[in-house]
Amino acid sequence: MHAHSFSASYALMICAAGLAVSLSGCRSLPPSKPASDWTPQEARGAQVYQAKCARCHYPTTTHGLNGAGLQALTKLKAMPSGAPPTDERLTNVILHGRGMMPATQVADEQLDDLLAYLHTL
Ligand code: HEC
Numbered sequence: 872m873h874a875h876s877f878s879a880s881y882a883l884m885i886c887a888a889g890l891a892v893s894l895s896g897c898r899s900l901p902p903s904k905p906a907s908d909w910t911p912q913e914a915r916g917a918q919v920y921q922a923k924c925a926r927c928h929y930p931t932t933t934h935g936l937n938g939a940g941l942q943a944l945t946k947l948k949a950m951p952s953g954a955p956p957t958d959e960r961l962t963n964v965i966l967h968g969r970g971m972m973p974a975t976q977v978a979d980e981q982l983d984d985l986l987a988y989l990h991t992l
Contacts, residue, residue, distance in 0.1 A: 900943040903931065904991035916988025919981045927972070930992055938972055945990045958986050 909917065920930060927937035934940045945956045952969070954960050962982060968974035977985065 900933065901946050903942060909991060910987070912984050912987045913991050914988075915981075916984035916986070917991075919977065919985040920988055923975050923977065923985075941989065941992050944992050961986060961989060 904913070906914075906917070924930075924941075929936055929940035929942070931942055932940040933942050939951045944950065945961075947956060950956050950960070950964075964972070965975050965977065965982065965985070
C-alpha cells in the first residue's frame with residue numbers, strides 16, 4: 872500500500888549514499904523538468920516509461936536498478952556504454968535491446984512520446 876512512497880524514499884536513500892561516496896554524484900546533474908511543466912506529449916511519454924521501463928530504470932537518479940538510472944540521460948555526453956545519447960541510438964536500444972536489456976515493443980507514436988519524455992529527465 873505504501874509501495875510508491877517506499878520506492879521514492881529508497882531512491883532518495885541510494886542517492887544520498889551515492890553522495891556520501893562521491894560529492895559530485897547527484898548534485899552535479901542538471902535538474903529534470905518538473906512534471907508540472909510537461910507538455911502533453913511528455914506526459915504521455917512518462918506513461919510509456921512507467922509501463923515499459925520503470926521496472927528496470929529509475930528516472931530520477933543515475934543509480935542502478937536492473938539497468939542504470941536514467942536521470943539527465945540526454946544531457947550527458949555519453950550513456951553507460953559510451954555511446955552518445957542521440958534519439959537514433961536511444962531508439963535502437965529501446966527497439967532492439969542491449970545486453971541484458973530486452974527489446975521493447977512500442978508503436979511509433981509511443982516511441983516519439985517516450986523520447987520526448989527521456990529529454991525531460
Ligand atoms: C528488464 C529490465 C529492463 C527494461 C524493462 C528496460 N531496460 Fe534499459 N537497460 C537494462 C539493462 C540491464 C541495461 C544495460 C545493458 C548493457 O549495456 O549491457 C540497460 C541499458 C539501457 C540504456 C543505456 C544504453 C547504453 O548505450 O548504455 C538505456 C538508455 C536504456 N536502457 C533505456 C531503457 C528504456 C527507455 C526502457 C523502456 C523502453 C528500458 N531501458 C527498459 C534493463 C532494462
